[in-house]
Amino acid sequence: MNAEEIQAIFFAECEESLAAAEQGLAACKEGTQDDDTVNAVFRGVHSIKGGAGAFGYIALQGYTHTFETLLSDVRDGTVPITETLIDLLLRALDTLSDHVAAARGLGETPDDAALQAEMTASMAANAGAAPPPPAAAPQPAQASAAPVVVDDDDAPELSDFDFAAMLDDITGAIGQGSADADGDKTWTVKVRPHADAMRNGSEPLLMLREIIDLGGTCATCDVTLVPPLDTIDAGIGYLGWSFALPADVNEAAVREIFDFLGDECGLAFGDDAAMPPARLAAAPAAAPVATPPAAPAAPVAVAPAATAESTPAAAHAAVPAAPPPPPAPPAMGQSIRIELGKLDKLIDAVGELVIAQAMMAQRLTGDGLAVTEELALLEGLTRDIQESAMAIRAQPIGSVFSRVPRILRELTTSTGKHVRLEVSGESTELDKTVIERLGEPLTHLIRNAVDHGIETPEARIAAGKPAEGTLKLSAEHKSGRILIRIGDDGRGIDRERVLSKAIEKGLVAPDATLSKEEIDLLIFAPGFSTAQTITNVSGRGVGMDVVRQNVKDLGGRITIESEPGSGTTFTLTLPLTLAISDGMVVNVGDQTLVVPLANVVESLRPDPREVQGLGAHRSMINVRGRFIPVLPLYEAVGASGAVERPEHGVLIVVETEGAGRAALLVDAIVDQRQVVIKSLDTHYRSVEGVAGATILGDGRVALIVDVDGLVAHSLADSGLFEAA
């Protein structure tokens, strides 16, 4: 595992920690303010801090330190839980998530000075009532460390520790260390980093820096185990340090520094404690080749378990007052992290298996051996394997829903509308890729619901509704697809205004009569925006058309139900996975093609009277009073022997994003089925008008038509556009 992979795990864990903290704070807000809940929030922030320290994200670490100290005071009961405090903690959490994003290279490091000051003030305001918080000592050092912004360029790279900053900190901390030494008693901690603490880009010296930050000074460095140069093993930790710490720093604060490393760093607490033994034999996994032939005669290589056992015992004897380390996270279902690439490979192979099985079945049918028990068994097993493989990629949609409270908080700040969130079905699972790409459209719909849907508190009260709006978010499985609903209890769609706006923009004819549903759908038209003034909430130049495009790209659909005065509900219908899609299998001359079902509106055999010629080769079809350009698919794919006249073939009416409707001319519709999508980009190269390929039951490859691309391209060439 390389440094980047470890860092990726750290960030994945950050996301989990943030989600856990968010959940905990939400529970606090709802009134559940017991120790477990507060602890869950503390743990989330604490584990981010541990990782930030180990990876050298100084700004993130400085910030989490303040945040954590406040939470620790809350946990100890020094700072009482009030509405104001929860609000502060929620804002602090939002900034923390910005900090994590910045460390990831996904944004600017947030300006947290005001918030840090607010948190510090909150602690100070309550400090009089109780003994000074144990971790108060490092405060000045951390505060000075926070502005040292780690170069954004350097931040994502593990080996790029900012040693200059580290030394600045050390120098800064020394002055403080001697101040602490004013007649105060000190106690001793002994540290010996083992092999793994130095592997994978970790740097134990950074941990030592943190001890110095806490006011520690190095008393001695044990070099007795360092072997002669020709037998040294770069993978083994030979050095051991003994630090003197001021009495007001407790053992837990020191343990926290090394939390992230687990038992990869030997620790002993107390003046009389022995230096933790070194692990002189390289771990088998470490570097079996590099082990020197003549291993130095180590006194005793203590087994790791024994080290872990003996250390805390010595520690507790020496420093009795230390509070216990943060409790372990609640037991969860066992899980492992897998690289996504490996999983995709498995799913790909399973896809091939499905195809191979189908090919065999077809061959056996041809030979008159269709009904064999073994074949049915194989088919069942293949389907099971495919379902299981897909289930591995599935994730609960809760990870997307968990970001919603923050969006609502920000909206409350900017619009003054208070919104209560009701979430259901957050454990509904769908494909990871779908989940990842769902965030953006969902965010937009929520912003839209609050900005345009839910009224101001005054207007709501005037309309006889509670001042606080309600946003309902739900997810459920329904016949092989996922339904996600975003519903508000606002004013509903003002159809009159939507229609007049659409007429004004030339989207519909002035004399057109549209049904309620058709009017509602107009809000998805490109360039449509009814907001009187463009607000900074939803008027970001991204319209609802982009939302619909995003959903369509996922192979899904979006529908609206709106009731004037009582609210609007958007329903997203999404496929469970992007690897399999519903398609219409069609014949065009000597070729077989697949048209994605998401694009298909209807198919028809045209009456010759409905087809109108246009120029020499082009034609339009009149579908219930609406003229739609006909696109002969054989031209696009260069098939030979295809039907050339619309009245002799079948027309598939498709809906496209940019170019309206079009009718694809094909010879015949063969089948409608699920197809396993193979990317052309990875196997060949990207081809315009082709979304991918699939392998049919008989082993032949069929291209999947990229309807949007193909129609836009053909119509641009021919100068034909849908006539309204």
Place this chain on the structure above:
Amino acid sequence: MSTISLPPRCDRAAAEALLPEMIAALGAGPLAIDARACSQIGQVMLQILVSARRTGEGAVIDASPVLRDTARRLGLEAELFDDAPLVGSQGTRA
């Protein structure tokens, strides 16, 4: 006396790359280590320097202020440098 120069960033990778060279050089007599460019140092390089000082005829380290400073903070000044004050970092202990 052969001289080996250390790069600005003395992380683990640099240490592993330089180790064979140092072993060979120390086999041939005393060694001079030019660490004037060193602006970052990790534990792996630090313990190699300690080892080099104690191996064969020993090594003389010409340190950058950063290296010198790090060694002082981490209680290794006397171990690494001939001209270090005798008390070393222990003098700061209360």
